[in-house]
Amino acid sequence: MTLSLAFHEDRRQTALLLTLSFTIVAAIAFSEYLTRPTLGVAAFWPANAFLAAGLFTLKGLRRLALVVVFVVAHVAVCLLTGDELLRALLYAAVDSCEAGAVWAVCHRLWKGAPRVRTMRSLAQLPAITTPIAAGSALICASVLHFGYGAPFVESLIDWFLRSALGLAVALPATLVLIDAEHRRSFQSPWSEQLLLMFGVATIALLCAHPAAGAPPALLFPVTLAAAYRLGARGAALAAFLTIAIVMPMAIAAGSSPFNATQDPVIQARTIQVFTSLLFYTCLAAGLAFGQQNRLKRLLLRRELLARAARGRALAATEAKTEFLATMSHEIRTPLNSVLGFAQLLAAREDLPPDARRQVNLIDSAGAALLTVVDDILDFSRVEAGQIELLPGPTSAAALLRDTVAIMAPEARAKGLTLDVEIVDPLAVLHDLDADRLRQVLINLLNNAVKFTEEGRIDARLTIEPGDIEDRLRFEITDTGVGIALDKQGLLFQRFSQTDSSPSRLHGGAGLGLAIAKALVDVMGGKIGVDSVPGRGSCFWVELSAPVAEPAPAPEPAKPAAPGAARILIVDDHPINLEIASALLALVGYEVDLAENGKQAVEKAEAAAYDLILMDIHMPLMDGLQATRAIKALRTPTGKAPIIAMSADALPRQVERCYAAGMVDHIAKPIQREVLYAKIERWLHPQPDAEAAV
Known part of the structure; x- marks a missing residue:
């Protein structure tokens, strides 16, 4: 080379x-x-x-x-x-x-x-x-x-x-x-270059020859045209060609359109001034056109680089999403067995106390691991901009009390005092997304319990009435370790922890507060912290919400006996089939099993089912294909609700389930309460639930 x-x-x-x-x-x-x-x-x-x-x-x-x-x-x-x-x-x-x-x-x-x-x-x-x-x-x-x-x-x-x-x-x-740069700036065909130079030569001859009498000003348009089409090189060539023709002819002729006098000295000076003006005018125009052309090429190059960078970023995001989906699936699948059998063992009445305690420890450890996985999924939803609020009439005070009640057992287990203080002069409902707000408050309370070894935790709500919207301020105050000022800026950043040393006392993925901040941002509020090392911390959330009218109370449903429902469980993993069938059998549902999508379609053609629980990744026919095939049947099962029950829990994966015709999604590992609640919802749907779907 x-x-x-x-x-x-x-x-x-x-x-x-x-x-x-x-x-x-x-x-x-x-x-x-x-x-x-x-x-x-x-x-x-x-x-x-x-x-x-x-x-x-x-x-x-x-x-x-x-x-x-x-x-x-x-x-x-x-x-x-x-x-x-x-x-x-x-x-x-x-x-x-x-x-x-x-x-x-x-x-x-x-x-x-x-x-x-x-x-x-x-x-x-x-x-x-x-x-x-x-x-x-x-x-x-x-x-x-x-x-x-x-x-x-x-x-x-x-x-x-x-x-x-x-x-x-x-x-x-x-x-x-x-200069090669000027050649690259304008790459016109030779025919156009020759035509332009021929035009310059022709006009120069007409202007220089005394018999023609053409005004010298005609040279400016044609040379400027050369500069426009060929850039600075065209201006230079046009100038040389003009000088080579005009100067000897005009001086030798003794009289030309450049000067009416016969004095050869004045004639020469006039031609010198004219050619200088012509050259610098055309070359300046050529340089300006060349600079404009270079800027266009630079912008085009930067646009191409930006597109390439955007493509690489999208590819990296796609790879990250695929990796996250794979890892989530691989973690959830064995975790489903761990938590499923732990729940089944805990439901047995013949366990000795020490075995029950060990089973509960397994369940607690699995739940902690599931929290980390769910945090990663929530964060992926935040990054994808798929967080949607479902506001409704909500009592902020009742929400805070319920949330504190959820965390109270953990606080009591550590010997902590957990109190609630409500300052609500009007005691009205507000238009809030209760689930998302509860998720934020649970995260803050969980951190307070985790990082407080002794003392107390206070949850406070202050509501200040306004003309259009009320101002709600939640404060979670603890007497824990506190946070140094230089570490507070890391709290709400993703994958960051105030203590990342090998000797740190508390684990976690460092996503909880980042997710909380994203949720508060979506709700149009603010979140922050005030902390002193060794004296505790106060995490606060400020929201603005309008007053809401109470929703009409729904008529109580009278569900049929569980035994009247027949459910088909479709999964290629024998352990998952065993766990799901055992959990449903505990409450009296009639269960049938299929090991792949093809078998599920065959059973749906041969028998009637009230509901189908469908896995996604299966041999012969996956869950999405099986769902479409079952929905196309003209049998009663073709109209039965199909719920995805899969370790695919990323937003994009869940959307594919809905697109295939499924009505809901249960993420593995299966939580018994969630499983029962969703089955009951679709076996005995309320009118408002159907409208929402």
């Missing part, structure tokens, strides 16, 4: 040397033969600019070879036009030194070759080259005045304009043509 790049660079340098050598010889001949005879001094001298550009871009011996070509061509052409050898050598030496001085100064300022890509760099070049041109003009004028008796002022002006115009126009134009 390195050898290939070196080979290509060597070829590029050689091609550049040949091109610049030819251009220098042609430029010297052009200036000496076409623009010098009338004035005695060339009106336009670009050869020094070409030599300076070569000094910038060539390396090593090629740079020296270009200088030799310049000096030899300069001397030879001067001799052919009638100059004596000494004068020819003087001109060649002064011009070579001028180009060398431009190269040295620019190289020092730019730390390399200058790049004409902005208006600033375009203005900097003539600011550097003009004083150098004035110095070389002063040298030539002095030698010609004292050595050959030429007028000093006229010689100084002629030589200064000759060199300054050549450097100011040809040097930036040459650097633009060499």
Whole structure:
């Protein structure tokens, strides 16, 4: 790869040397033969600019070879036009030194070759080259005045304009043509480039020829069109082409549309000013168009990079979701056996006390593990933006008391005092999502109990009436370890804990408070903490809620006897079938079993079932396919409610269950109370429940 790049660079340098050598010889001949005879001094001298550009871009011996070509061509052409050898050598030496001085100064300022890509760099070049041109003009004028008796002022002006115009126009134009960035900015087809240059040449001929009489202002639109379509390179080519046609023809003709006077000096000065204005106008426009084009390409590139980054982020999110789903399923499946059999053992009346205590410990440990898994699922719902509130008439005071009652046994087991204080002057109902608010308060109370070894925990509710909404403030205050100020900022961040050392006393995934904050944010409230290390903490939640009217009390349902219901359990895992059937048998349901979706469809065709509990991942036919097939049956079972009973508990997985035709979802490990409640709900649905679904 390195050898290939070196080979290509060597070829590029050689091609550049040949091109610049030819251009220098042609430029010297052009200036000496076409623009010098009338004035005695060339009106336009670009050869020094070409030599300076070569000094910038060539390396090593090629740079020296270009200088030799310049000096030899300069001397030879001067001799052919009638100059004596000494004068020819003087001109060649002064011009070579001028180009060398431009190269040295620019190289020092730019730390390399200058790049004409902005208006600033375009203005900097003539600011550097003009004083150098004035110095070389002063040298030539002095030698010609004292050595050959030429007028000093006229010689100084002629030589200064000759060199300054050549450097100011040809040097930036040459650097633009060499710069690869300008070639990449505008990649027009050759046919369009040739057509534009043909138009420039045609208008230049019409403006320069005395017989045509076309106004010189016509050159501006066509050269600007070249700059618009080809960028700065088009402007540079148009400028060189215009100068090559206009300057010799107009000066040689003696009278042209550029100036009505016959004075050749004034004629030359007019053409010099016009070509300078034309060049800088077009090149400035070309640079502006090029900058605009580069910005477009940069924006496009950044957009492509942003799309690629977004794609990688989505892929990473998808991979994380799949990993989370897999791990959740793999954890819940064995946990279903642990908790299921623990519940079955705990229901037995023939257990000795020590065995019952051990079974309860197993159940407690499994429940703790299930809490961690549920926290991860809740957090995935938060990240996916799938938290939906179901507000309804709620007594905030009753909700706090019920929540405290749930946590009271754990507090008493640690010898803690747990009190409730309610400040509610109106005692009205508020429009709140009771389940989500209870989840937040349980999390705060659970943390208070966990991190308090002795003392008390106080739960306080203060309600301040308002004109439109009331302000509710919940406070959970403990006498626990407290939290250092520098650690408080980590509390509500995901996967963060105030104590992550190996010797920490309390476990957890570090998601509970992050989920609580997300829920409070969705409810439009605020959550925070005030804590002093060693003196305890006070976690608070502030919400605004409107007053709600009490909901009409539903008529009490009269459920049929459990034994009247026949339930089909579908699961490919024998242990899961055993647990589910045992739990349902405890309350008298008639149970039938199927080991896969295909068998479930066959049984649904052959017998009538009041409800089906369906696993998702099964061989031969999965739960989603089986649900669709059963729903398509014209038998009574085809209308039976199908409840998913699966370790797939992520939001997206649950949505697939509903989309397949299932009416509800029970996440493994199976909680006996949840199982019974959902079966009862769908065996004896209330009108409001059906409407909600």
